[in-house]
Amino acid sequence: MPAEAAPVLLAVEGVTKHFAGVTALSDVSLDVRSGEILGLLGENGAGKSTLLKILSGVMPPSGGRIIFDGAEYTPSSPQDAKRLGIVTIYQELSLIPTLTVAENIFIGRAPTGPLGLVSWRRMEQESRAIIARVGLTIDPLTPVSALSVAEQQLVEIARALSLKSRLIIMDEPTSALTETEVQRLLSIMDRLRKDHVAIMFVTHRLEEASAICDRMTVLRDGRLAGHLDRQGGPIQLPAIIEKMVGRAASELYARPAQRAVAGDVVLSVRGLRTVRDPEAPHAIVLDGVDIDLKEGEILGVAGLVGSGRTELARAIFGADRIAAGTITLDGKPIAPASPADAIKLGIGLVPEDRKHQAIFAALGILPNFSVASLGRFSTGFGFMAERRERDALSGFRKMLSIRMASAEQAIEGLSGGNQQKVILARWLARDPKVLIVDEPTRGVDVGAKAEVHQILVQLAARGIAVMMISSELPEVLAVSDRIVTMRRGRITGEMPGVEANEEKLMELMALDRRETPPQDAEGQAR
């Protein structure tokens, strides 16, 4: 694709945005050409969201100017931005779940017949053609609620195409997708590029950005950190990371020397199976999982979305029902029927979806921190011992270097990394024997990721048995003493951390080695 040949579609020139005296964006310039994919990268707080809001018409810039398709671009509202040809697809999808695909695509502008009534036939035909452009073969009369997240995203893209958008901005489109779905999305982005649509791809996932982007613009602290160009080959990750964090990539993922852990087995799982929920027939069930977790080690559990890794954590934690198998803790069989039971036994879980499963967004940091230890922080009469509670929090604040203003501050106002540290502190306050962390650095800035990794290593050094579930292989490789891989509800391999590399793990995670799939696994393949 000769990007140089295509005309510049969008030019952002020295755009600045102030909020109440704070500069969120300072003199940022970039351009996007027709038929190219521009990656917009940067840590949380780098100014990506602000720039997106300006481009999508949510708010005007304080300074600088934007040229779109040869004319000054000053959208008065998101609707206006769409009308002018820029559609933004956010992480939180904006489809109406109870309406059909066709109705969603034509919402607010349904094709009408002679009497001004909606022509359902034309709507169906036209939407069928549009969704075919994004590779969807579903019936346009399907209600959106019946679609997977990935399909819904494609419907949004289809809607953008039907609006004759020239520029589609995608904000973290792959964060909720499985590996296969990501590949499909990337190939559709590629197809749109060939159709001369311009795409701005905002993402945290450097591998994906590297795989698909023609050029990248990196923001840091509200300023332009630099532009990267594909020269012959894909843009290399270390180069991106260096631009993002402003330091050499080698400082990240500093791999601590893995210790050969000779600790006793703390948690032992044998033949674990979970129940198939008739209401969710496609959910993953565990199919005979054996796993041992030793004192003071970090066990990395690597698996793709849908491998059963989260289900394993939830089963051990008593959050999901177990059909068969045994769990022993310190040699004694346990059968936690609820998270409350598991917690009493000394197990903690940092769940994968922080927003929905871990934080109490409206509440302050203090109640967020102590919610799992209300008993420890209260007197015999059920009153909170607030002094003790605050002292404990300030201890963890120092230990984990949590950057916060006060214990009363709403946790919502913290960055992802600091929120995650508060959740870690929540469990550390209980002094757990076993700590399961599921995707511990999801939605955490690159800089804070290394801090979280360091904390996990420290915890293991204190004797806690840490089970770290992750789909990011560099992360698994960086901190695990031992690694197991999962696929389709089974363990597919195990190796010491020092012997593992990305290729070995990926093979075990992604490839089927069995001739016959397990009976239960039918229909689970994504």
Place this chain on the structure above:
Amino acid sequence: MSMAEDQNQRGGATLAKLLMSFGPLLFLAALVVVFTVLKPSFIDPINLFNITRQISITGLIALGMTFVILTAGIDLSVGSLLAFCGMVAAVVAKGGTANTLSLSTSGTQGFGWFAALLAAVVVGALAGGVQGLAITRLKVPPFVVTLGGLTVFRGLTLTISNGGPISGFDASMRWFGTGLIGPVPVPALIFAFAAILCHIVLRYTRYGRAVYAVGGNAEAARLSGLRVDRILVSVYVIVGFFAGLAAFVLSARLNSSEAVAGIGYELTVISAVVIGGTSLFGGIGSVGGTVVGAALIGVLQNGLQFNNVSSYTQSIVIGLILILAVAFDRWLKSRVRR
């Protein structure tokens, strides 16, 4: 959002935050001033104590409702439950339904005020518990369960009372509705005492923390080891208890338990809680807010009546205030967030 950005925004939003905490209180003060200017006798202690007596019935239920709404629940049955508990209290106080129309105050036939009070709060708490179990075990939304309860309890009330009132209690029971300690009406004292107790429970106990956590994010609460279902059942027990207590006080005040008592109270009660700043989505709110909300409605009703505004118009004004209060709250929040 960067730390610097964050800090600055919080600085700029301080006024909005202050208003959010004290907005209803300021509005209440403004109303008192306006009514006093319109008719200076409004501020007479006699009238003010009168207001406290008037708000104590719905206020008591609103305290319980605060717990329920903090968990993102709702209880529409409280008005009917109040009538039912009142009838139970009357039956116990009079020792049966036989002489329902007798205004005889001789207490010898009945079991006395304490048994009546006990019966009212126990029946209220049990009824709340049953509804709580239906919500958690049968997974029926609170709105539906308590909407059913609203009809069921009214029907039960009419059944045991045969549609009529049960009147005539002895003086010791009536004291709880009409008595004074110094210049202060007894119902107002009961309300004040209960409000302080509820405030302490929500603000300073682990149970209170659990209520906010369950309302803030039920799934996170479960994964943090809280017994979410038990806490949900408990808040319906609490609101039922307060409906029973309010029923006892109301019967004592009117010297009668009416089968049609409490119709529409659920709406006044919910209004008081919501005007007081408790979020219908759970996790945000306080007892202090509810007390102010209840007082606001009481002052409005009394002040309008004082100025000879018809009860029809009163309804219109209170409804509009409810909407405006929530709109104002929303507006402030959007200022804080931005």
